[in-house]
Amino acid sequence: MKKIIAVMLALVLAVSFAACSSSKTEKGEVKKITLCLDYTPNTNHSGIFVAQEKGYFADENLEVEIIQPDEGTATELCASGKVQLAIDFQDYLAPSYIQGLGITAVAAIVNHNTAGIIARKGELTTPKGLEGDNYATYMAPIELAMTNYLCSKAGGDASKINYIQDYPTNAAEALNIKQFDSLCIYYAWDGINAEMTGDYDFVYYKDYEDAFDYYSPVIIANNDFLKNDSDTAKAALRAIRKGYEYAIENPDEAADILIKSDETGALNGREEFVKKSQQWLSKQYVGDGEKWGYIDPARWNAFYNWCYENGAIEKPIAENTGFSNDYLED
Secondary structure, three states, X not given: OHHHHHHHHHHHHHHHHHHHHHHHHHHOOOEEEEXXXXXXXXHHHHHHHHHHHOOHHHHOOEEEEEEOOOOOOHHHHHHHOOOOEEEEOHHHHHHHHHHOOOEEEEEEXXXXXXXXXXXXXXXXXXXXXXXXXXXXXXXXXXXXXXHHHHHHHOOOOHHHOEEEEEOOOOHHHHHHOOOOOEEEEEHHHHHHHHHOOOOEEEEEHHHOOHHHOOOOOEEEEEHHHHHHOHHXXXXXXXXXXXXXXXXXXXXXXXXXXXXXXXXXXXXXXXXXXXXXXXXXXXXXXXXXOOOOEOOOHHHHHHHHHHHHHOOXXXXXXXXXXXXXXOOOOO
């Protein structure tokens, strides 16, 4: 009898051990990766913080550190391999592709370009109104070329735009005190902030030139990371996609998660603004697209072709360079 009991106990232990081993194998090794934001946390990033808060990364066996760039840009950190994922914008990425940096855009955070130019009410009914403006800018060649083009196309004299190498932290305030007359903003942030404080003129780039419906912002990845660990890249994007899909359906809660996750504390006390921004942007993440993250090759190529043809970049960027939809799963 003792021998029978001993055998039965051994079988139970063996089965239990096998079950534990099977569970551990299915769970897999936890992978640690780092994602670098382009700037301080804002509603462009909400889906990422939702993925962290809701455990979507953990569900994919990922431990993701979300950081802000302290030395260099997010793209430089990604290209060097110091981070696996980062956020940037298609227009700002052009020099990286010309230089041959090892990065690839793997998902569009917002389906259509929400950037445009803001000015005081009555001063910018069309881009012709830029003529004679004191225009705040980082002096990026692509932005200058686009601004000149829009002004000229609308019948203005672009040579009369006075470009000032400066950029305010609050666009609406800078316009109100007449520090500047116009500048480029993203509507989801500075546009919503302006909307809450008064009336302004705003024109979308994409409304005046189809090629300006480029992707901003996008998630980029280090090419070596994509080559050597594509499964992890796909897992990260699955989790991030769930985060943005949650933000689309639950904008107020996504805003609360963003505010809670912002370690800088800059969003504390701005709950009304952040929620308005989130409510607006949550309708733009997918918009009229079929799914979150997809990059349309025709739109991607059209923008870089325009840049080269109009002298905004010194070398052409080959068709279908710098992006891939291969890491997005249905």
